[in-house]
Amino acid sequence: MSTTEPVGGVGRRSVVGVGNRPVGGTDSRPLVDPWAAAHTSTEFAVLRNRLRGFVFPMTTFFLAWYFLYVLLAAFAPHFMAIRIVGNINVGLVFGLLQFVTTFAIATIYVRFANRHLDPVGSRIREQVEGGTW
Amino acid sequence: MGRELSTGVPDRTDFYVTVAAMVMIALWTTLAGLYGARARSTSDFLWASRTVGPRWNAAAVSGEYLSAASFLGIAGLVFKGGVDALWYPVGFTAGYLALLLFVAAPLRRSGAYTLPDFAELRLGSARLRKICTAFVIIIGWLYLVPQLQGAGLTVHAVTEAPQWVGAAVVMVIVTFNIYTGWTHSITLVQAFQYWIKLTALAIPVFVLLIHYAGEDPGFRNSLSASAPPSFSQATDVTPDHDVVLHVTKPMRVMVVGTPDGRPTKGTMPLAPGENRVAKGTTLHFDAGSRVPVISGAVVDNDTWLCPLSRGQRSLLATYSLIVALLLGTMGLPQVLGRYYTDPDGRAARRTTQLVLALLGLFYLLPMASGWLARLYLPRLLVDGNTDAALLLLPRAALGGWPALLLGGLIAAGAFAAFVSAATALVVCVAGGLSTDVLPSRLQDFRAATLVAWSVPLAFVLAVSPLDLAQGVGLAFAVAASSFCPLLVLGIWWRGLTDTGAAAGILAGGGLAFAAVLPAAVGVLPPGWQAVLAQPAAFTVPLAFLTMVVVSRRTRDRVPTDVSRILLRLHAPDRLGLSEDREVGQLGTRIWRAAAALSRIRGGRHRR
Numbered sequence: 016m017s018t019t020e021p022v023g024g025v026g027r028r029s030v031v032g033v034g035n036r037p038v039g040g041t042d043s044r045p046l047v048d049p050w051a052a053a054h055t056s057t058e059f060a061v062l063r064n065r066l067r068g069f070v071f072p073m074t075t076f077f078l079a080w081y082f083l084y085v086l087l088a089a090f091a092p093h094f095m096a097i098r099i100v101g102n103i104n105v106g107l108v109f110g111l112l113q114f115v116t117t118f119a120i121a122t123i124y125v126r127f128a129n130r131h132l133d134p135v136g137s138r139i140r141e142q143v144e145g146g147t148w
Numbered sequence: 149m150g151r152e153l154s155t156g157v158p159d160r161t162d163f164y165v166t167v168a169a170m171v172m173i174a175l176w177t178t179l180a181g182l183y184g185a186r187a188r189s190t191s192d193f194l195w196a197s198r199t200v201g202p203r204w205n206a207a208a209v210s211g212e213y214l215s216a217a218s219f220l221g222i223a224g225l226v227f228k229g230g231v232d233a234l235w236y237p238v239g240f241t242a243g244y245l246a247l248l249l250f251v252a253a254p255l256r257r258s259g260a261y262t263l264p265d266f267a268e269l270r271l272g273s274a275r276l277r278k279i280c281t282a283f284v285i286i287i288g289w290l291y292l293v294p295q296l297q298g299a300g301l302t303v304h305a306v307t308e309a310p311q312w313v314g315a316a317v318v319m320v321i322v323t324f325n326i327y328t329g330w331t332h333s334i335t336l337v338q339a340f341q342y343w344i345k346l347t348a349l350a351i352p353v354f355v356l357l358i359h360y361a362g363e364d365p366g367f368r369n370s371l372s373a374s375a376p377p378s379f380s381q382a383t384d385v386t387p388d389h390d391v392v393l394h395v396t397k398p399m400r401v402m403v404v405g406t407p408d409g410r411p412t413k414g415t416m417p418l419a420p421g422e423n424r425v426a427k428g429t430t431l432h433f434d435a436g437s438r439v440p441v442i443s444g445a446v447v448d449n450d451t452w453l454c455p456l457s458r459g460q461r462s463l464l465a466t467y468s469l470i471v472a473l474l475l476g477t478m479g480l481p482q483v484l485g486r487y488y489t490d491p492d493g494r495a496a497r498r499t500t501q502l503v504l505a506l507l508g509l510f511y512l513l514p515m516a517s518g519w520l521a522r523l524y525l526p527r528l529l530v531d532g533n534t535d536a537a538l539l540l541l542p543r544a545a546l547g548g549w550p551a552l553l554l555g556g557l558i559a560a561g562a563f564a565a566f567v568s569a570a571t572a573l574v575v576c577v578a579g580g581l582s583t584d585v586l587p588s589r590l591q592d593f594r595a596a597t598l599v600a601w602s603v604p605l606a607f608v609l610a611v612s613p614l615d616l617a618q619g620v621g622l623a624f625a626v627a628a629s630s631f632c633p634l635l636v637l638g639i640w641w642r643g644l645t646d647t648g649a650a651a652g653i654l655a656g657g658g659l660a661f662a663a664v665l666p667a668a669v670g671v672l673p674p675g676w677q678a679v680l681a682q683p684a685a686f687t688v689p690l691a692f693l694t695m696v697v698v699s700r701r702t703r704d705r706v707p708t709d710v711s712r713i714l715l716r717l718h719a720p721d722r723l724g725l726s727e728d729r730e731v732g733q734l735g736t737r738i739w740r741a742a743a744a745l746s747r748i749r750g751g752r753h754r755r
Contacts, residue, residue: 055711063718070249077245081238081470088454089463096454102371106454110234114508117242121501124249128497139719 058142062135069127077120084109165552166306169560170317173567176344202495204339206502210510211342212482213240213503215569216302216562217294219349219514221617224535226518227528228445228615230452233518235466236617237511239473241504243624247478248500253493254639254717255484262579263481263631270638272707273646276653281584283630283657284481287623288577290668291480292570292604294619298535299566300608301616305536306559312609318566319601325571326578326597341568342506348561349513349538352554356520356545370523373449377526381435386428387531393423393440396447401440405430431530439526445534452522465682469621472684476624479631481576482569517541535616538562574600611669614681621682622664629687630657633695639717641696642710648699656691660684 088095088106095106218240225233260266264280267273296315303314360368370378376396384404400415406429416423416431418440425431433439446452477483521528521537524544528534539562542554574597582596614622630653637644637652663683699706707713 059715059719066718074246074249077242081242081474082467085463085466085470088466092454096450102369102453104453106231107234110231110238113234113238114241114511117238117245118501118504118508121245121248121504125497125501128253129494133494136719 056139056142058135058139062132062139065131065135069124069131073120073124077116080116081113084113163307165556166559169556170303170563173560173564176564202498202502205495206499206506207339207342209338209483209499209503210506211338211340211345212568212572213507214342214345214510214565215291215295215298215620216565217298217569217616217620219345219510219565220298220301220535220538220562221294221615221620222511223514223518223521223538224615225617226515227521227525227537228442228534230446231454232466233617234515235469236473236621237507237515239470239624240477241507241511242470242474243477244500244503244507246474247483248497248504251478251635251639252496252500255635256493256496257719258713258717260484262484262576263479263634264580264584266484266638267634267649270707270713271644271646271649273650276646276650278584279650279653280631280634281580283626283653284580285577285585286657286661287479287627287630288481288573288580288600289604289607290623290626290664291620292573292577292601293607293668294614294616294623295566295570295573296601296604296608297619298616299563299570301533301535302539302559302562302566305533305539306555312605315605315608318563318570319605321567322571322574322601323597325567326575327594338568341564342510345561345565346510346513348557348564349510349517352542352558353513353516353520355550355554356541357516359545360520360523367523371449371453371519375449376438376441376447377449377522377529378436378438379433379526383433383527384430385433385527385530386430387425389427389532391425391427391530391532392443393418393425393530394421394443394445394447395423395438395440396420397438399438399440401437402432402434403429404432433527433530439529441529442532442534445529449522464685468625468682468685471688472621472625472628472682474628475632475684475688476626476628478635479627480623481580482572514538520545570601577601607668614667618681619668622668625664625682625684625687626657626660628684629660629691632688633691637692637695637699642714643699643703643706644695645699645702645705647702647705648695648697651698652691652693652695655694656687659690660687663687 087109095104095109097105099105099108218236222233222236225236255266258266258269260269263284264277267280268277296318297311299314299318300311301314303309303317304311307313367380386405395418398420399418401418403412403414403416406412416425422443423440441447517538521534521541521544525537525540528537528540539555539558542551542558545551546554577600578593578596581599582593586596586599633652633656634649638649660683663680667681
């Protein structure tokens with residue numbers, strides 16, 4: 016979806032899939048649905064595996080981290096009540112750290128996607144649009 | 149100093165300052181609407197043209213997301229419940245993380261502008277679409293209730309006007325906005341809204357923190373004392389609804405007024421445990437006396453500063469809340485459309501990252517003010533009006549002109565937030581109503597707008613409501629139990645069928661709605677609070693399970709073009725997709741409605 020695309024296209028209800036059109040008109044090969052081909056390609060499998068390989072472990076990590084806080088609060092209240100400075104105790108710092116980790120995970124994901132997902136995605140795009148499949 | 153003045157007729161100056169601030173906000177939104185009316189094309193009204201950078205867009209997303217109900221509510225909950233209430237802001241922020249990791253980019257590529265559009269596009273079922281629309285409306289209404297309630301509370305706190313006045317004023321402004329300018333959709337306007345809200349809250353909170361730092365150490369440190377908060381000077385409190393007060397040590401309070409208005413002189417014993425006080429009773433506290441607290445609030449200051457201070461019983465409720473907030477954000481109807489303002493997926497990710505920073509930054513402020521309220525506003529712990537803490541804080545801590553100006557600033561910022569959040573919600577609900585619900589001769593966006601806000605308004609007037617943040621939490625619970633499974637499975641699992649999705653949404657979302665309804669109406673038996681008021685820990689897994697099991701049993705209904713759809717969702721941007729963006733009925737309808745409205749306004753807009 017490019018920036019130059021007319022936004023007024025919202026109103027159109029077009030169901031003509033690109034997949035129904037021949038790609039690379041001069042090609043004499045039998046017509047293959049480039050979508051199905053791209054979907055089963057190794058490139059797409061790489062893209063999918065990389066994404067899953069990142070998203071699922073990361074989700075497990077941050078859920079564990081949130082629940083750790085709750086568990087500590089429930090079963091180690093004395094630890095959470097240790098004063099660090101003035102009125103500020105461990106529990107409060109732990110709570111505020113949740114914000115920091117949330118932002119940190121988002122930052123790591125953005126970097127990961129820019130470095131490892133976008134290049135594969137671009138290759139698939141070039142292949143589909145270039146009519147390789 | 150005017151600290152802890154008893155409730156009474158407010159100073160007229162206060163009234164004028166606040167009303168002036170609110171009028172300024174109304175003018176601002178109107179001007180923004182007029183600016184919107186001059187936007188370049190009709191579609192600019194819907195999702196502003198895709199030319200702004202991630203920074204502006206992030207501010208716009210945050211501006212739309214930060215409802216006043218959530219930030220007044222967070223201040224109130226921190227005040228009452230202490231560190232436990234941190235889960236609300238953490239969850240509201242983490243919800244965006246889940247959105248970023250699981251659904252943001254694929255949803256953006258799908259071309260669906262609304263959740264029912266997504267359902268129809270992915271699974272090709274008109275019946276499923278109707279079910280989704282019903283849930284968009286339910287969630288929108290549940291979310292609108294605390295907005296209206298908060299608006300009423302804000303106006304009441306500063307002008308003593310009845311609760312319905314604030315709610316009605318917000319709805320009038322919202323309706324005006326929608327009929328004239330569709331302000332919510334203009335990215336720059338929403339972005340400014342974020343900075344207005346941040347400024348309106350940051351300046352008062354910083355001034356108050358500096359003031360707090362200058363207090364004598366004994367007063368400052370009483371915040372972590374192993375004792376209840378105490379009144380720093382003699383105070384009269386008159387709860388406006390029946391309250392149940394808790395104390396740890398027996399104490400006597402002086403009663404100086406009865407519910408029927410007769411002045412009286414007597415004392416009332418408060419025993420450890422529950423003590424009922426009828427509304428309208430005026431209690432007198434001498435300076436230095438301990439503060440009895442309403443049920444649900446933490447009694448001693450040192451436990452208030454520790455998480456899960458209400459014991460392990462609240463463990464389940466906390467888990468449930470985390471699940472609801474974490475997974476509910478992606479299912480909120482007003483969040484989705486914003487992602488189209490970014491030129492590509494890379495910018496969309498950057499936007500989300502910035503949103504997390506902006507939300508985290510913002511939420512520190514209500515937390516700090518909840519903390520200060522514990523020192524300066526103990527009387528709210530007696531009358532239960534904790535959601536007003538943020539609004540009343542400057543008056544309680546500072547007094548004089550600074551308090552007036554800062555109080556006016558907070559009220560105006562809150563008002564701006566009610567207007568922007570309510571506008572976005574009303575547009576979503578009205579869109580759903582006009583497309584899929586109202587009979588065809590009534591398929592008018594304007595009529596739908598009126599229906600969209602009159603139902604929650606009637607609800608607010610009819611029932612005695614929950615704390616604001618808890619009310620918001622109910623909307624998240626239903627969203628997490630209905631749309632989260634649809635989105636996650638729809639994007640990540642080829643085996644999903646329309647029957648499975650419908651069954652899951654009805655089972656999870658329906659049960660969540662049935663569970664929160666008693667809480668929303670306020671007839672919850674106390675023992676059931678944890679399970680019913682926050683059912684997400686049960687209903688979210690139920691929804692996922694139902695979707696998977698039913699989809700497995702209806703395998704023949706998997707869409708034949710599932711490969712193409714999934715590739716479109718997961719393949720990179722600009723995969724030649726701009727040619728065949730399938731946008732469902734609702735997007736088309738909203739677009740047409742916008743076009744019709746713009747024609748009415750003088751036909752300035754080209755297609």
